[in-house]
Amino acid sequence: MAVHAEPRKAGLVGRLNGAHHRAALNIYLLIVVAHWAEHLVQAYQIWGLGMARPQARGVLGQYYPWLVTSEWLHYGYALLMLVGLFLLRPGFVGRARTWWTVSLALQFWHHIEHALLFLQAQLGTMFFGAAVPTSVVQLVLPRVELHLFYNSVVFVPMLIAMYLHLRPNAAELAATTCSCVAHSHRQPRRPATMPV
Amino acid sequence: MVTPGTRGGILAAAAVGLAMTVTGLALPVPAVAAPRMDTGGDLVTASVPPAQAVLATAPTRVVVTFAAEPLAEGYHLTVLDTEGRPVGDTEAVRSGHTLTRDVAIDRPGDFTTVWHVRFADGRELTGWRRFSVGTGQPPAPLSDAQRQAAEAVGSTHGHGVDPVSAVLLVVNALVVAIVVTMLLVTRPPRGDTDDSPDPPLFRLREDV
Numbered sequence: 001m002a003v004h005a006e007p008r009k010a011g012l013v014g015r016l017n018g019a020h021h022r023a024a025l026n027i028y029l030l031i032v033v034a035h036w037a038e039h040l041v042q043a044y045q046i047w048g049l050g051m052a053r054p055q056a057r058g059v060l061g062q063y064y065p066w067l068v069t070s071e072w073l074h075y076g077y078a079l080l081m082l083v084g085l086f087l088l089r090p091g092f093v094g095r096a097r098t099w100w101t102v103s104l105a106l107q108f109w110h111h112i113e114h115a116l117l118f119l120q121a122q123l124g125t126m127f128f129g130a131a132v133p134t135s136v137v138q139l140v141l142p143r144v145e146l147h148l149f150y151n152s153v154v155f156v157p158m159l160i161a162m163y164l165h166l167r168p169n170a171a172e173l174a175a176t177t178c179s180c181v182a183h184s185h186r187q188p189r190r191p192a193t194m195p196v
Numbered sequence: 197m198v199t200p201g202t203r204g205g206i207l208a209a210a211a212v213g214l215a216m217t218v219t220g221l222a223l224p225v226p227a228v229a230a231p232r233m234d235t236g237g238d239l240v241t242a243s244v245p246p247a248q249a250v251l252a253t254a255p256t257r258v259v260v261t262f263a264a265e266p267l268a269e270g271y272h273l274t275v276l277d278t279e280g281r282p283v284g285d286t287e288a289v290r291s292g293h294t295l296t297r298d299v300a301i302d303r304p305g306d307f308t309t310v311w312h313v314r315f316a317d318g319r320e321l322t323g324w325r326r327f328s329v330g331t332g333q334p335p336a337p338l339s340d341a342q343r344q345a346a347e348a349v350g351s352t353h354g355h356g357v358d359p360v361s362a363v364l365l366v367v368n369a370l371v372v373a374i375v376v377t378m379l380l381v382t383r384p385p386r387g388d389t390d391d392s393p394d395p396p397l398f399r400l401r402e403d404v
Contacts, residue, residue, distance in 0.1 A: 036368070043365060145361050151363040156371050162374045166384060171384050181384055 017091035025091075025162065028084045035077060036155065039148060071133065074147075075118035078111045081154065091180070092165055094172035101163035103154050103160030108151040113137060238265050239321050241293075243309065248334050249327040254301035259307045261294045262321075266313040273297045276308045280345025285305065304330030308338065310346045322347065 016024045038058035044055035061068035084102040092100045113135040120126050120133035128134050143169055164172075167178055173181060221347035244259040245251060258275055273295040288297040295311060307329060312322040324346050326335035338346065 042359065047362075101285065148361050148364055150370050155368060158233050159371055165379060166379060167382055168385060170385070 021091040071121035078114035091178040096164035103157040245327040247325040306335035
């Protein structure tokens with residue numbers, strides 16, 4: 001199977017997707033998992049402990065309630081997720097890149113939803129005739145459930161992409177340029193020919 | 197077999213997730229503030245009968261209109277008599293921003309329209325409005341017993357597990373478990389054997 005590989009880029013993006021791809025992915029995964037843990041705790045507070053939704057603020061929100069109520073935090077995280085998915089994408093090849101791109105596309109829409117909320121909060125003007133900041137799909141689904149859904153549909157393909165990235169087939173391995181896969185076994189060969 | 201770096205990343209991510217979750221679950225549960233209990237503020241745009249109405253004849257239904265649409269699974273509307281007992285056994289009906297409930301009032305007195313609603317943005321509101329029937333006088337302020345009865349209407353509203361969210365959480369947990377297990381039990385591929393194909397030429401140019 002032919003696997004497309006992008007030419008390696010120089011600079012920060014090149015290093016992030018080359019020698020430092022594994023470290024960058026690990027840091028990114030830590031942030032994602034910590035964010036997920038917050039949502040799991042929030043879900044437990046609502047459905048397990050029967051707390052009212054405004055009081056179900058996860059872990060950090062118990063100590064810093066403004067974090068949960070601020071659209072800055074939600075938009076900032078959505079933007080961070082989007083930037084991470086975009087910046088780290090060149091390091092993926094083959095099937096892993098396909099799944100990573102699915103996650104990127106879904107997060108792009110999730111980010112649009114948060115941008116709408118953020119815009120309304122900053123302008124003080126609510127859309128859709130609502131009394132509070134409201135996103136498009138929020139017209140149909142409650143906010144907590146909606147963003148749990150968004151986080152899920154972004155998280156699952158991201159995990160699949162990471163797995164396939166760490167367990168590539170032969171063609172994908174040949175096309176891989178980053179540091180993630182068995183780098184101790186893989187010594188990049190230099191061409192004997194002169195560069196063009 | 198996994199490389200030390202990969203194993204470290206997996207274990208670190210798992211450790212952070214576990215620590216955050218355990219910390220959250222172990223936190224002392226703060227006293228849960230009751231939903232705001234008042235006459236509705238700016239979230240209630242209209243009510244029939246209106247607040248403090250003095251009626252000669254009993255209404256056959258009560259209507260409360262909110263600034264936002266109450267969630268389908270998150271509303272209560274009832275009318276309590278002077279003793280705090282519900283009037284009638286009909287169900288409230290939601291239509292857009294409005295809740296309506298038929299009532300059967302067969303005696304004079306002071307009555308309290310009580311609601312508890314939840315909105316899509318997570319806000320909850322428990323409130324009331326008072327009216328009198330056949331007394332010729334505005335309704336008296338709520339007594340402590342009547343207030344407790346009104347607040348009980350809000351407290352009877354529970355939060356069931358949302359099935360969609362529950363399924364999503366289970367699916368996520370399963371995917372995490374499967375991926376972590378497969379990473380730990382499968383061997384990463386070995387590359388760059390003597391018979392492996394040369395990398396694409398265009399990439400090698402860039403490498404130089």
